[in-house]
Amino acid sequence: MASLQEVARRAKVSIATVSRVLNHSDKVVPDTRAAVEQALRELDYRPSRVARRLRMNSGHAHLVGLIIPDIQNPFYAEIARGVEDAAYAAKYALLLCNSDESPEKERFYLDVMRDESVDGIVLPPFDETDVAVIEFLKTGIPVVCVDRSLSKAKTDLVEVDNYRGALDAMAHLIAKGHKHIGLIEGRAQVSTSRERRRGYLDALAENGLAVRKDLMRAGDFKQESGRVLANELLDLRKPPTALFVCNNLMTVGALSAIHQRGRRVPQDVAVVGFDDLPWAEVLDPPPTVVRQPAYDVGRQAMELLLKRIIEPARPPVTVRLLPELVVRRST
Amino acid sequence: MASLQEVARRAKVSIATVSRVLNHSDKVVPDTRAAVEQALRELDYRPSRVARRLRMNSGHAHLVGLIIPDIQNPFYAEIARGVEDAAYAAKYALLLCNSDESPEKERFYLDVMRDESVDGIVLPPFDETDVAVIEFLKTGIPVVCVDRSLSKAKTDLVEVDNYRGALDAMAHLIAKGHKHIGLIEGRAQVSTSRERRRGYLDALAENGLAVRKDLMRAGDFKQESGRVLANELLDLRKPPTALFVCNNLMTVGALSAIHQRGRRVPQDVAVVGFDDLPWAEVLDPPPTVVRQPAYDVGRQAMELLLKRIIEPARPPVTVRLLPELVVRRST
DNA sequence: TTGTACGCGTTATCAC
DNA sequence: GTGATAACGCGTACAA
Numbered sequence: 001m002a003s004l005q006e007v008a009r010r011a012k013v014s015i016a017t018v019s020r021v022l023n024h025s026d027k028v029v030p031d032t033r034a035a036v037e038q039a040l041r042e043l044d045y046r047p048s049r050v051a052r053r054l055r056m057n058s059g060h061a062h063l064v065g066l067i068i069p070d071i072q073n074p075f076y077a078e079i080a081r082g083v084e085d086a087a088y089a090a091k092y093a094l095l096l097c098n099s100d101e102s103p104e105k106e107r108f109y110l111d112v113m114r115d116e117s118v119d120g121i122v123l124p125p126f127d128e129t130d131v132a133v134i135e136f137l138k139t140g141i142p143v144v145c146v147d148r149s150l151s152k153a154k155t156d157l158v159e160v161d162n163y164r165g166a167l168d169a170m171a172h173l174i175a176k177g178h179k180h181i182g183l184i185e186g187r188a189q190v191s192t193s194r195e196r197r198r199g200y201l202d203a204l205a206e207n208g209l210a211v212r213k214d215l216m217r218a219g220d221f222k223q224e225s226g227r228v229l230a231n232e233l234l235d236l237r238k239p240p241t242a243l244f245v246c247n248n249l250m251t252v253g254a255l256s257a258i259h260q261r262g263r264r265v266p267q268d269v270a271v272v273g274f275d276d277l278p279w280a281e282v283l284d285p286p287p288t289v290v291r292q293p294a295y296d297v298g299r300q301a302m303e304l305l306l307k308r309i310i311e312p313a314r315p316p317v318t319v320r321l322l323p324e325l326v327v328r329r330s331t
Numbered sequence: 332m333a334s335l336q337e338v339a340r341r342a343k344v345s346i347a348t349v350s351r352v353l354n355h356s357d358k359v360v361p362d363t364r365a366a367v368e369q370a371l372r373e374l375d376y377r378p379s380r381v382a383r384r385l386r387m388n389s390g391h392a393h394l395v396g397l398i399i400p401d402i403q404n405p406f407y408a409e410i411a412r413g414v415e416d417a418a419y420a421a422k423y424a425l426l427l428c429n430s431d432e433s434p435e436k437e438r439f440y441l442d443v444m445r446d447e448s449v450d451g452i453v454l455p456p457f458d459e460t461d462v463a464v465i466e467f468l469k470t471g472i473p474v475v476c477v478d479r480s481l482s483k484a485k486t487d488l489v490e491v492d493n494y495r496g497a498l499d500a501m502a503h504l505i506a507k508g509h510k511h512i513g514l515i516e517g518r519a520q521v522s523t524s525r526e527r528r529r530g531y532l533d534a535l536a537e538n539g540l541a542v543r544k545d546l547m548r549a550g551d552f553k554q555e556s557g558r559v560l561a562n563e564l565l566d567l568r569k570p571p572t573a574l575f576v577c578n579n580l581m582t583v584g585a586l587s588a589i590h591q592r593g594r595r596v597p598q599d600v601a602v603v604g605f606d607d608l609p610w611a612e613v614l615d616p617p618p619t620v621v622r623q624p625a626y627d628v629g630r631q632a633m634e635l636l637l638k639r640i641i642e643p644a645r646p647p648v649t650v651r652l653l654p655e656l657v658v659r660r661s662t
Numbered sequence: 663t664t665g666t667a668c669g670c671g672t673t674a675t676c677a678c
Numbered sequence: 679g680t681g682a683t684a685a686c687g688c689g690t691a692c693a694a
Binding site: 004051 | 688689690
């Protein structure tokens with residue numbers, strides 16, 4: 001744990017000189033430079049990121065935060081991976097936190113980010129009006145939203161065309177002849193939910209299909225709610241012949257509910273999910289899904305963040321990526 | 332971003348007094364305390380974790396590191412979740428990094444941990460002789476190993492009884508009448524691989540079954556290697572009738588290879604995996620696995636770490652958790 | 663080209 | 679009880 005002081009002493013120079021050979025490699029004569037470098041090596045010197053961060057105003061921490069709702073959700077894990085890869089490529093470290101879809105945890109970690117003086121953060125806001133995030137913007141620390149957007153603030157944003165994805169999913173189901181399609185959506189206040197629901201409704205309307213309110217259920221993005229809501233739907237007097245399930249975990253829940261009832265997919269009920277599932281090929285059945293390019297979402301978000309750290313005043317940009325319908329055997 | 336200075340000025344006291352009302356709530360008369368607290372509120376003061384960390388020697392960062400090989404692997408995601416929950420409960424933030432089973436990335440993040448002066452780290456070492464981790468121990472920053480152990484250093488450790496797990500898996504297969512059991516293991520230098528292989532061999536020996544070297548293959552813990560090695564084994568002149576696959580991702584790879592060849596599980600080949608798989612009930616077939624209590628591994632590791640942070644000199648302890656054979660329909 | 667000295671925001675040790 | 683003040687390790691004007 002050698003400090004600049006000790007290195008300077010050993011090299012018989014001042015700390016300023018040591019600092020100079022470390023940073024702006026300018027103006028230092030080869031001789032002293034060599035001496036300093038040797039001392040550096042001998043003491044195995046490593047600069048303290050903490051002291052550096054305290055000294056520099058901001059944008060030099062080489063540390064960014066990522067707050068995701070659930071690290072065990074493969075969709076977010078993939079985003080995290082994209083962010084991580086881009087961060088690592090730029091030699092940035094990542095303060096990764098798990099908000100558990102809980103505003104309190106989100107707020108706690110947002111505070112940590114601020115108190116740690118990170119260079120920026122990326123996160124999917126809890127919902128469209130996430131006050132904790134809005135509040136955080138005041139710190140001036142750059143924020144890039146991913147997946148979900150904020151309604152009353154403009155930040156950099158990387159999202160997927162959820163409306164288009166829902167349209168594709170519904171078109172596919174309708175082409176298969178389904179007229180009664182159940183919707184299992186997520187929390188209504190989340191931008192992705194709103195867009196997917198809009199796609200569901202528009203697809204119905206454009207194809208002259210009636211909207212049945214009893215076929216529309218809202219869950220919480222978790223597996224259990226997919227199970228429960230699928231059961232509710234299938235218990236209906238006039239059950240749907242197909243399900244459009246708006247995220248990966250709820251799709252698994254729905255699938256397992258259908259299995260448990262001894263019904264067959266897709267013969268008895270067809271299912272289209274949102275988000276691809278890992279190991280889709282060994283699922284029973286391999287599910288048809290709207291695949292989101294989650295890795296790219298993360299990667300591009302991090303790249304946007306790096307640009308903004310360098311140039312804080314640049315106008316916010318929105319990157320909208322295209323989802324892709326992957327037809328497998330659940331439809 | 333108000334500092335102690337500004338709060339002090341506003342409350343017309345010294346920074347020492349402000350610091351006192353914040354920390355040791357001792358010795359400060361109600362009047363001044365009230366004034367300070369009001370200033371604190373008005374300025375929305377938040378202490379800088381960075382400055383605090385620079386000042387305090389160690390053990391007060393309220394920040395710990397977690398380095399895992401692959402955040403997209405559900406086993407590690409579950410460990411991470413356990414660590415995270417225990418950390419959050421103690422109001423610690425987590426610097427979570429993804430080493431990608433790469434020694435260089437591991438070293439980079441280890442350096443970050445050191446340079447950030449974290450209070451401690453938890454990680455599964457790359458292998459038994461992981462030099463980067465051994466080196467890191469010299470910093471004096473507490474290290475808790477999870478899942479995998481170090482052969483030439485004693486640290487706190489939370490592991491699973493891998494030998495017992497392998498024994499159970501093999502006993503199950505042997506009871507089903509299998510005599511030619513293929514082994515797909517991970518990198519040999521990893522403690523978990525060694526133990527599982529030992530279980531495999533001992534089970535064979537104890538049941539008077541011959542060891543066939545051609546039935547033993549080593550992969551890299553990733554899905555692709557499971558696929559490739561399963562194919563190699565099934566291509567054998569005398570292929571195994573059952574597979575013992577030593578981690579989750581390789582199990583998925585093996586399963587998909589078998590599917591692709593049009594063979595049935597378990598009729599043509601039985602499969603036991605190590606590590607449970609999420610959504611096992613919707614897999615085809617639901618796999619029989621040796622389930623590791625990954626969440627508890629993470630939780631207990633973090634609890635061990637917290638204890639060590641408080642009491643750095645306590646003797647290292649090893650916690651060994653029991654795995655559980657979950658019999659489903661792949662055997 | 664190199665060295666001195668200050669400040670970043672804390673905590674802690676002294677005096678008063 | 680409270681207030682100066684000295685660190686912690688670093689970057690950088692400014693002086694030499």
